[in-house]
Amino acid sequence: MTEPLDCDDRCAVCGTVSHQTHLLSTTYFGASDLDGRPPQMTRSTMPWWVSRCPECGYCAPDISKAPATAGETVRSEAYQAQLNDPRMPDLARSFLCAALVAEADKGLASGGVVRCCLCAAWACDDAKSADAAIECRLRAAAALEALHKRGGRYVRGGVEDFALLADLYRRAGRFDDAGVAASVGLRKAGSTVPRRLMELELRLIAAADTTAHNCDYNGRGRELSPGVGRTRRRR
Numbered sequence: 001m002t003e004p005l006d007c008d009d010r011c012a013v014c015g016t017v018s019h020q021t022h023l024l025s026t027t028y029f030g031a032s033d034l035d036g037r038p039p040q041m042t043r044s045t046m047p048w049w050v051s052r053c054p055e056c057g058y059c060a061p062d063i064s065k066a067p068a069t070a071g072e073t074v075r076s077e078a079y080q081a082q083l084n085d086p087r088m089p090d091l092a093r094s095f096l097c098a099a100l101v102a103e104a105d106k107g108l109a110s111g112g113v114v115r116c117c118l119c120a121a122w123a124c125d126d127a128k129s130a131d132a133a134i135e136c137r138l139r140a141a142a143a144l145e146a147l148h149k150r151g152g153r154y155v156r157g158g159v160e161d162f163a164l165l166a167d168l169y170r171r172a173g174r175f176d177d178a179g180v181a182a183s184v185g186l187r188k189a190g191s192t193v194p195r196r197l198m199e200l201e202l203r204l205i206a207a208a209d210t211t212a213h214n215c216d217y218n219g220r221g222r223e224l225s226p227g228v229g230r231t232r233r234r235r
């Protein structure tokens with residue numbers, strides 16, 4: 001069951017109080033996409049994952065909190081250009097602005113930047129903005145690569161990071177880069193499920209497939225099978 005929570009939040013950047021909706025709880029049925037996008041019902045709750053102050057445009061999961069650098073970031077030309085970028089769907093703009101705040105606070109090599117750019121890509125998918133989705137995926141990939149260069153990991157353990165990186169590049173049509181990431185992941189994958197995940201990515205890359213697929217397995221190492229551009233409910 002999905003439960004929203006309505007709040008009056010005071011913006012930590014400009015002090016304006018605005019009505020915002022947060023996600024109190026949710027659940028999902030079935031398998032996530034290969035890039036980690038959850039299935040329904042969680043899938044449809046994205047508008048509640050990020051808030052935007054209607055006065056200054058500060059975007060964050062919770063605008064009542066802000067890092068020390070947020071004010072300067074929000075007032076910057078780059079941030080305001082991102083906030084008003086007509087090429088991006090509105091929800092994607094909020095996630096990309098939250099990514100700029102996270103980058104100013106923690107640097108590009110940050111899991112928060114990866115997450116925000118990935119969410120922006122999903123928002124673009126829903127809005128059927130293909131070129132914008134590619135741009136968001138490549139920004140997520142750049143942040144993930146930077147994170148790895150620093151020795152960090154997005155997903156604990158790290159092998160799944162290569163599946164994510166492969167999927168980001170594959171969905172963006174960068175098949176050579178996708179193949180490199182999946183091959184590195186395959187070498188590092190020990191157990192059955194990560195190995196099958198990489199093999200599935202490599203098959204999709206060989207087929208020049210840029211569509212969404214899910215990792216439909218029951219958690220006991222059953223054969224992975226690609227979904228057809230959508231998630232499937234558990235029977």
Ligand SMILES: [Zn+2]
Binds near residue numbers: 013056057
């Ligand atoms: Zn504000």
